[in-house]
Amino acid sequence: MIYLDNSATTKPYDDVLQSYITVAQNYFGNPSSLHALGGEAERLLSQSRSVIAGLLGVKHTEIVFTSGGTEGNNLAIKGTAIALRSRGRHIITTAVEHASVSEAFKQLETLGFEVTYVPVDENGAVSVQSIEQALRHDTVLVSIIHVNNETGAVQPIAEIGRLLRKHPKVRFHTDHVQGVGKVPLAFYDANIDLCTISGHKFHGVKGTGILYVREGVLLDPILSGGQQESQYRAGTENLPGIVAMAKALRMTLEKQENKIRHLNEMKQALLSFFGSMPNVILNTPNASAPHIVNVSFPGLKPEVIVHALEERDIFVSTKSACSSKAKEVSHVLLEMGRGREAAESAIRISLSVENTMSEIQQFQQIVQEVIPKLYEVTR
Numbered sequence: 001m002i003y004l005d006n007s008a009t010t011k012p013y014d015d016v017l018q019s020y021i022t023v024a025q026n027y028f029g030n031p032s033s034l035h036a037l038g039g040e041a042e043r044l045l046s047q048s049r050s051v052i053a054g055l056l057g058v059k060h061t062e063i064v065f066t067s068g069g070t071e072g073n074n075l076a077i078k079g080t081a082i083a084l085r086s087r088g089r090h091i092i093t094t095a096v097e098h099a100s101v102s103e104a105f106k107q108l109e110t111l112g113f114e115v116t117y118v119p120v121d122e123n124g125a126v127s128v129q130s131i132e133q134a135l136r137h138d139t140v141l142v143s144i145i146h147v148n149n150e151t152g153a154v155q156p157i158a159e160i161g162r163l164l165r166k167h168p169k170v171r172f173h174t175d176h177v178q179g180v181g182k183v184p185l186a187f188y189d190a191n192i193d194l195c196t197i198s199g200h201k202f203h204g205v206k207g208t209g210i211l212y213v214r215e216g217v218l219l220d221p222i223l224s225g226g227q228q229e230s231q232y233r234a235g236t237e238n239l240p241g242i243v244a245m246a247k248a249l250r251m252t253l254e255k256q257e258n259k260i261r262h263l264n265e266m267k268q269a270l271l272s273f274f275g276s277m278p279n280v281i282l283n284t285p286n287a288s289a290p291h292i293v294n295v296s297f298p299g300l301k302p303e304v305i306v307h308a309l310e311e312r313d314i315f316v317s318t319k320s321a322c323s324s325k326a327k328e329v330s331h332v333l334l335e336m337g338r339g340r341e342a343a344e345s346a347i348r349i350s351l352s353v354e355n356t357m358s359e360i361q362q363f364q365q366i367v368q369e370v371i372p373k374l375y376e377v378t379r
């Protein structure tokens with residue numbers, strides 16, 4: 001099997017699963033319980049919080065555990081908008097966000113918020129000037145994806161953060177789900193107030209995530225209930241998942257530079273391979289993350305390519321996993337002005353540090369066999 005759908009999810013590292021099992025078996029107490037079992041679970045929880053805070057370069061009090069990227073984005077966006085609604089009802093995002101951001105904004109529109117969707121250029125990037133122009137006296141939130149999940153386009157988060165330093169009443173959120181371990185981001189330097197991370201995108205287990213909430217930032221909880229997670233996120237913590245995520249994050253961030261270099265080598269090999277194939281449109285922007293390659297095969301349906309490769313034990317994706325079953329064209333590629341033909345025939349190849357150059361070579365060989373056959377049958 002050659003697994004090249006790592007932006008949808010990654011395979012948990014063996015050591016990560018081992019930690020999960022150990023904690024689930026031996027530390028099953030509820031961290032909120034008063035007795036000894038609760039106490040030791042609570043100690044493990046705060047240890048994990050400190051480890052994660054250290055790895056991210058922030059304070060342990062700024063870490064809120066969630067169930068993943070979707071929840072983190074919803075909590076950051078709706079939590080901020082609702083907490084600051086008496087100050088203003090204008091919020092800003094981009095036209096190329098993940099559904100967990102764009103749908104949260106749409107929901108807020110139905111509740112009376114006004115949204116500016118900032119467009120992107122042909123490389124999938126927003127400009128700092130367009131954010132500046134969108135700002136109003138009643139803007140309370142700017143939410144910008146860091147690394148696009150379909151194309152790998154990287155947004156100028158640090159520059160936008162610098163701009164927003166001049167607007168201290170505006171909260172700045174970034175969806176860093178695809179960036180962890182691939183495109184480093186310094187939260188304090190980039191003036192980020194809220195940052196979403198998801199454990200299963202870096203070899204942790206599903207149902208785990210982190211929302212970084214800068215000290216002093218006001219947020220209304222979206223789940224009503226207990227007092228867990230500084231009252232930002234009610235519900236018994238997923239302790240085995242959290243401990244496993246701390247381990248996965250440590251494993252991901254150690255020797256990060258070497259890992260990024262390895263990812264980049266595989267990405268460059270794929271880009272030159274696809275660049276040499278006839279009829280292929282490369283959608284990967286110049287400034288993009290090292291783990292995502294997006295290409296279109298005009299005239300072929302992406303789901304047909306995905307299934308044809310699957311028959312050869314290769315796993316790639318159409319667009320983002322959560323919307324890949326909806327057979328619409330890629331709105332991200334349309335927003336980049338790539339045209340309908342490219343937007344309705346794109347596949348995404350997403351890498352992990354566990355992939356090897358030899359897998360990439362095998363993949364290329366199989367693509368060379370499979371694609372011409374698909375073109376033959378569609379002729």
Ligand SMILES: Cc1ncc(COP(=O)(O)O)c(C=O)c1O
Nearest residue numbers: 068069070098149175177178198
């Ligand atoms: C950019 C981005 N944000 C958010 C999410 C949602 O994360 P989760 O699957 O943990 O809910 C994803 C998942 O694909 C993503 O790629």
